[in-house]
Amino acid sequence: MLIRLLHRIYVGVRKSAAWLQRRFTPAGGFVLGGLVLTGAVSNLDQTTSLAVFLLLLAILLVALLLTTFFRVAFAIERHAPRFVTAGEVFSVRVRLQNITDRLQRGLEYIESVRDPPVTVSEFAARLRPGRGNRSFRVEAPLPPIRLALVRPVPVPVLPPRANVEVRVEILAYRRGPLVLTGGWLARTDPFGLVRALRHAAAPQTVLVLPRRYPLPPLVLPGQTQYQRGGVSLAAGVGESEEFVALREYRRGDSLRRVHWRSSARRGQLIVKECQDEYFVRHALVLDTFCEASQDALFEEAVAVAASFACTVPDQDSLLDLLFVGPTTVCVTSGRGVGHAQQMLEVLAAVKPCRESRMGELEALVLQHSHTLSGCLMVLLEWDQSRRNLVRRLRALRVPVLVMILVPRGKADTFERGPAEDQPDQLLVLEEGRVGEGLQRLERMQ
Secondary structure: OHHHHHHHHHHHHHHHHHHHHHHEOHHHHHHHHHHHHHHHHOOOOOHHHHHHHHHHHHHHHHHHHHHOOOOOOEEEEEEOOOEEEOOOEEEEEEEEEEOOOOOEOOEEEEEEEOOOOOOHHHHHHHEEEOOOOOOEEEOOOOOOOOOEEEOOEEEOOEOOOOEEEEEEEEEEOOOEEEEEEEEEEEEEOOOOOEEEEEEEEEEEEEEEEOOOOOOOOOOOOOOOEEEOOHHHHHOOOOOOOEEEEEEEOOOOOOHHHEOHHHHHHHOOOEEEEEEOEEEOEEEEEEOOEOOHHHHHHHHHHHHHHHHHHHHHHHHOOEEEEEEEOOOEEEEEEOOOOOOHHHHHHHHHHOOOEOOOOHHHHHHHHHHHHHHOOEEEEEEOOOOHHHHHHHHHHHHOOOOEEEEEEEOOOOOOOOOOOOHHHOOOEEEEEEOOOHHHHHOOHHHHO
């Protein structure tokens, strides 16, 4: 009950803070803070603080009154990229059309971004007992709640019934869909404290892909494996095999393999001779089972998986991304079957599972084990169920590289477990130093 009450208060404070940040300039926020401070300490006996309070109040009231005379009607045409990367700044071109007969000067444009809702469980995960006084506080380093950072952009003089173009820079904090709902045109009062705002709707969605870490040159474990049906069947599409040559018909050949054009030219049945392919195929297993307090660690795991998803398909091999969401998911890329971009889109939308369903993940991995040259596993824990999966893969002679994400300061105390549970290669990645840890892959090869 207390958590729910605090959650409601928190949501209300967030909405109020967003409104104040949009409505007041930095100078206006300073004046508003001074007004609150002097109002808290003022009384009738302290004339100086009371005079300062009344002066600040009068200035803000006049500024608010002057903003009521702002009138403008406008339309928005936005040109935004379809995909961007988390943690990077991207640009959006916005064309503003003045649909009034008045010249507009001194305007600012503010892009409107939809804030994601904060659930009770997400809020509860951010409340942890303080180390000193056991009081509750909102604690980092959980993923930021805000999806993006947007700053006001000055607008050139906007003639009547004319267009101008501005460029807005947005910093995407988190992966996932970023919804741009529209834009605000603002004009500050003569004191530069308060903004008068007018809104125009122009909804558009930009997909924020996971950030990626640079990887060293990789020599992944394993050898080529027989793939029944070749690349087509490996991708789950059709049953065609790799074409080798044309030859004469032999008793028992399937009529589906007859090459009718060559048969008509030669006057006898000619069939296509095919053979199955041998090539390298790796599985990239993403651990999605974590509590809400481990969401920052999960985001690092997604970034590691995205880094391999962009690198492995470039090595003339197939890569199967395997994880458990609402259902079990297998996405394949490489050798002309899909693209790394599609895998990144899937990773941009993946969400953590709050209940452990390791049995489903184990069944999914073992289902593909007979075609695998090797297995790359990105894990959030190193418990018995995950060790059992590694042991079973090793029993099937599938080389395994395990990368385990651990919280800050826990890398030195990490328990590797008994020798029989060890994978071929084990890499511990500490939160905040993941990029540095991935560079150790070159020394492990």
